Amino acid sequence: QKEVEQNSGPLSVPEGAIASLNCTYSDRGSQSFFWYRQYSGKSPELIMFIYSNGDKEDGRFTAQLNKASQYVSLLIRDSQPSDSATYLCAVTHNNQAGTALIFGKGTTLSVSS
């Protein structure tokens, strides 16, 4: 069973701080890695993806990937109350039928003003 593990939280940070979200995965064949944000009562929306080891920055968000350690992280700089949501880590899984994403259960982030 291929798994994606995340700390469920809640992770609480003050406004302006850095939020660090972590994820580990079991499938060494995974090639693409994603972070989705899900507000309560809404569907997930893609905020970052990363394919290569190292860091990828997009505005206040930085995704980090370490394939040797099977570890993905998301850093949110200058956290805002509007960042309060559940963050889902997802990795690709290939089988005979094709490619699908396996999701973690998500980490709830709360940013206090």
Place this chain on the structure above:
Amino acid sequence: GAGVSQSPSNKVTEKGKDVELRCDPISGHTALYWYRQSLGQGLEFLIYFQGNSAPDKSGLPSDRFSAERTGGSVSTLTIQRTQQEDSAVYLCASSPPPAGYYGYTFGSGTRLTVV
């Protein structure tokens, strides 16, 4: 369309009835996926369709669940003889080729309540 469209947005049904949930993916997206999310839980994979290949049905929880995709576009998820444990938000997503490489775009979901 501009996004993934799901209908209905909400469905309340009596236990034992059959329901059909519809998903219209983004034009040009060859892969289509169904997930469900129970209250406070993560995303549970159900089934996916990729082009003209046989679908991956490995996530369907029982033989009461089935899905089809007509003409490589619209998909219908059918739940027969609904049970209370089927209550959840059913999410559809689609992906351009190569499937999954760029992630998915999700629809707004169908909230199913079985009473």
